[in-house]
Amino acid sequence: EYWLACNEERAAQARFGAVMCCCGPCAMYRRSALLLLLDQYETQTFRGKPSDFGEDRHLTILMLKAGFQTEYVPDAIAATVVPDRLGPYLRQQLRWARSTFRDTWLGLRLLPGLDRYLTLDVIGQNLGPLLLALSSITALAQLAFTATVPWWTGLMIALMTMVRCSVAAFRARQLRFLGFSLHTLINIFLLLPVKAYALCTLSN
Secondary structure (H helix, E strand, O other): HHHHHHHHHHHHHOOOOOOOOOOOOOOOOHHHHHHHHHHHHHHHEEEEEHHHHHHHHHHHHHHHOOOOOOOOOOOOOOOOOOOOOOOHHHHHHHHHHHHHHHHHHHHHHHHHHHHHHHHHHHHHHHHHHHHHHHHHHHHHHHHHHHHHOOOOHHHHHHHHHHHHHHHHHHOOOOOOOOHHHHHHHHHHHHHHHHHHHHOOOOOO
């Protein structure tokens, strides 16, 4: 998941002029730029309330709004602590989902000044989960109300998953990336409900 986020998503964004979220443990900033934005960064609010989740994405948006560039460095070496149990993982994903929704809204005014690919990328990141949720709900409704198996929906989701994981396995030169296909099940049954909850509790 981390490899894909950095070496595909952020690498692609950098080719079009701006990384839209510099991950907290993997980011470095010029001191003068950070000091310029420190007051805004430390006093961020959302809907009138103090807010401190998604601080890395928020700081990236502030940097871009101030006219600074964000870059991806493929040969940088960084480490982070990741959740190794389900509870902490879901709490992390909840924070990330709230941050993505909130800072996408804050960053919309940036998009006209950026490359059109980045606009498409931001729209895709937010519409993708929605389309997957609609497909899953429609498939379950078909199964429940008509007692027929939604083969085409399942097949399309499986094919898209395999294409993505095969490309990653090829680029990373590691067959284990094919196992990331199982993440689609986690996405449908765990992360989509978390994202829906995040959308309903953005001010929490």
